[in-house]
Amino acid sequence: MNDTVTDTPPTAPSAPSAATRHARLAEVLACPACHAPLHGTVVCAGCGTTGRRDGTRYRFGGFEPEELKADALNRVKEFVKTRFHKVYPTAIKVLSPVMDRPGAITGFLKSFDLDRDLVADFGCGTHRRDERVICMDGGSYGNVDIVTDLRRLPLADNSLAGGVSIAVLEHVPDPANHVAEMHRVLRPGGRMLVFVPFMQPFHASPHDFQRYTEVGLKEQFPQFEVLDVKVGAGPTSGMVWVFQEWLAMLLSFGSTRLYRAILPLTWILSPLKVLDLVLAHHPMASQVASGFVVEVRKPA
Template identity: 50%
Template sequence: MPMQKRPFPPDRIQPLLCCPRCLGTLQMPALGQQGTIHCLQCGPVGLVRSGQYLFESLEQTAGESDWLARAKNYAKQRLGRWYPLAIRLLAPVYSPPWAKRFLKTFDLSQQTVADLGSGMTSYRQPVLLVDGAAYPHLDLVCRLEHLPIRNNCLDGLISVAVLEHVPNPQEHVAQMYRVLKPGGRLLCYVPFLQGYHASPDDFQRWTISGLRELFGQFEMLQLRVGAGPTSALVWQLQEWLALTLSLGSRWLYRLLLPLTWLLSPLKYLDILLQHHPEAHRIASALVLEAKKPEHP
């Protein structure tokens, strides 16, 4: 596999890393070299390959029984970096560019921001891309509940549509708290009223109250609608139509569901409706910005 050019400077990655098991010091290959990553206490814990730092990766078997998850994985392989654009156009959910707005509040030449669970997303700016699946453009591949990142070293974190796919979100949020510097900020986007979507699996949803509880260690800066009520309605309507018109046939349902994507443009009504003061009651998704206390 050829070396892939990545926006995040390679010389800024190694100082951030530690052992995912004991958080101890690592011995790593020189910059530009490939080889095994050793922990002084635990032994071999990862490797560097084609500019990527690989630790324990996510098993992709959990959602393989779900046909839509398999279809998404195939689309990711075929479309590559065009996959996020295809999703924005075809999916029933409209969301403003929360991550891009968040990144504008940082000086990325001096500050370090990581996208945890970035998947096929990429940025022109130097953002550390982290995921459990080894997509070729990523900087760091690891389990999100065992981040190989030192304590108190990141200025910002992004987590977009990730927590619902994590079986133990409390552990993942604890890792976010650990790696952020005091005063560091995070942006987290999670579903509320959305259908099941395995990637590779799907475990939970959150209300505003649930998010306040989950991120209780943080100072809440903003908590609002991330995707509005129309997006929630369109998703449910698409699924309902495919179920109703398929007459109990699983194969006909699978053929009909893509046709219901013709309804997806209705989601843009949320450009107005998501600002309603009561929109959170039936929102498709919620988004929060929070800060690690200056004196935790």
């Protein structure tokens, strides 16, 4: 596709566009089954595995519509995410009881030269963190470049310089297989930033399988070097969320309908999460942190 720096239009490096991202993605696209290069097509010449292309979006697996609608709360979430994918991340930032460590993700992305280094968001949801980052998810929201099963990525071996996985690992039934795929598609020396929950209520998206302690998280990356683990969301975030669930149950007298009506009213307590700006830095914060963030590197 674009071969050398001199072939690239002069505006491209300073104005990274969706077209540039799609061109770079086509270069690393590979069969999710046998990992043979697809050269931008959707049919594997080696094993016959077939994907789909809708405009600029590739689809190799991903969630079935029924799967996304199985959980009642997730059904509502999916509706909002599909219709309002551009404003959903901002809405969640405001309404959610969880406050992520400010700057952790943007700081990590800034450690790459995104004009040169190909970086992907593994399970992006409705986030587009940068125009140059490849967005992958099981759901087909407007921002997603590749709709895929995260345990069978349609990317070539050693094709990425980095990746982020934010609140995704708890939603994968067999996280070891997903981590093995991260390892396969990262180039030697490539780095991942992974956020996982510790003290958080159940939240299907469309499934929810596990939580991690600080030491438990480190154990999830046996093929990687663990560079850093820290509190990714402080103790207040988890406590407020649990308290909101508890309050809705206490006041709904055994009625699921009343519980669902009351729960959004408890979001008025969500601003308490700002206390985590201080508490996330307490030396004992990991005891009841809402989540942890780990940075890992594939050995060079």
